[in-house]
Amino acid sequence: MSKTVFDRPHSLSPVPFHYCPGCTHGIVHRLVAEVIDELGIEGRTVGIAPVGCSVFAYNYFECDMIEAPHGRAPAVATGVKRSRPENVVFTYQGDGDLAAIGTAETVHSATRGENITIIFINNAIYGMTGGQMAPTTILGQVTTTTPYGRQAAVQGCPVHVCEMLSTLDGTAYAERVSVDTPKNIIAAKKAIKKAFTNQIEKKGFSIVEVLSTCPTNWGLSPADALEWLRKNMMPVYPLGVYKDVDNVHKEEN
């Protein structure tokens, strides 16, 4: 007699990903889907896909999905959540989408304490357009638009999203995780689950920043990319919980 010990989560669509070999999007998609399954919320979840490598996320989740304009996912999520508060609404955004063109939407959905969940993929580069500088590109990092390495005096310094958002009163939860090792993947899943649970418990704006790899545009093998992430990204973007409060709308309750 056979017993299923490992299967595709129900809320992850049975279709192949378009992601490059070694890209960590697949891992994070699976973690999100596992969490949706475990919380039993697939039927009331609405996901918002960004513009960037994960633009096709609407093909990969079985819940209702919306594809938002570049950077605007938190505003779109606000519109959905404020119209139907019973829905669980999450956005899945990359660093260019969330921390460059969508900075205003990100910051202000946090200041309002929007009761939404944001999964933020930080791989320090623009993947979809072929390896340009991201707001999270680290100093010295070579990209196609920083061919001599990112210089503070020319291109400015990398943005620390969790640190920045944790200063805002509307942010209930901000944690930075990584998916470079099985241990970190387990921790990442725990954080993602908390970010969704927070929304169900009406705690307010929750964001999980996931340090991710882009072997293709980093020009590294998948294994070397993981090593590069540990060596170069983690010192700039330390893992950890940056904010975790009970309820951002206390005065109303």
Next chain:
Amino acid sequence: MAKVLMKGNEAIAEAAIRSGCRHYFGYPITPQTEIAEYMAKRMPKIGGLCLQAESEIAAINMVLGASSAGVRVMTSSSSPGISLKSEGISYMVGSDLPCLILNVQRGGPGLGGIQPAQSDYYQATKANGHGDLHLIVLAPNSIQEAADCTSLAFDLGDKYRVPVMILADGALGQMMEPVEFSGNEKTELPEKPWATTGTGMKRKKNIINSLYMQPDELESSINERFKRYDVIEKNEVRYESYLAEDADIILVCYGITSRICKTAVGMARKEGIKAGIIRPITLWPYPKEALAKAAETASEFLVVELNKGQMTSDVKLAIECSRPVSFYGRTGGVMPTPEEILEQIRMIGGRIK
């Protein structure tokens, strides 16, 4: 219900609420801020939402999200703000999402001014965003008609799954007139089985999207939308004809300008000049047939607008340049007087005798 005296901006807001709109997202900009203020007072009392966004861009994307969730939703702005919304408008067209967008026009380009203008005609009718697209564009000329157009806009948007724009101007937004709300509080709104409200594990997922990587798929989606546009052009053209049947000179004008033209036409008639008006109420779809028909008997056309002549080309196309089309307009927030327009009518009258 008895008539009440209201500002145009407030009447539109009230009409929206009566049409079943419970979600408003906006950003302050003169001369339309009263709408947000009215919504902020009224919405919380009726279980609705008025949310002041961080930008026009965010506001239109909140509208995109709310429309995806299947509710009746609107935003309002004035010219510079509408430019900011054009990205979201294009995405909403591409995603077949209905909504009401109100443009209480002020002078441009740039920051322009805050006085009434009609210089967003091209933008509203031809370039609301990138891509092959149209919005239904309604141009009321009174507070009553603005209220009626608001209800109509929500119904048309839901029926054809298109964003609808009301193209008003600073005068209509700010002036007060008696208005009667027909009393038909919308309690039953159309079903939206396409909306992203959660599958409830009872149906396949809905996807709201404007992205097609295969050229033939994108072309098919556009062709399908243009078939709907064909139906709109066939069924939804609205215009008013005033003394046009026997007119030698047809004035073509819309919105607040048409009120001034009406006075000028009355003055011309008293002088024995046969002038009349064809007033498009829908700027898209455009009343081409009415104009073409008028060209069979009229000698000349005069377009009057608060801009530098943006609608002139549409009139020329509608009548296939079969009659001379001249233009008179003021811009930058300056309103023409009836006498200025009468002078134009007299000049045309003199040469067609």
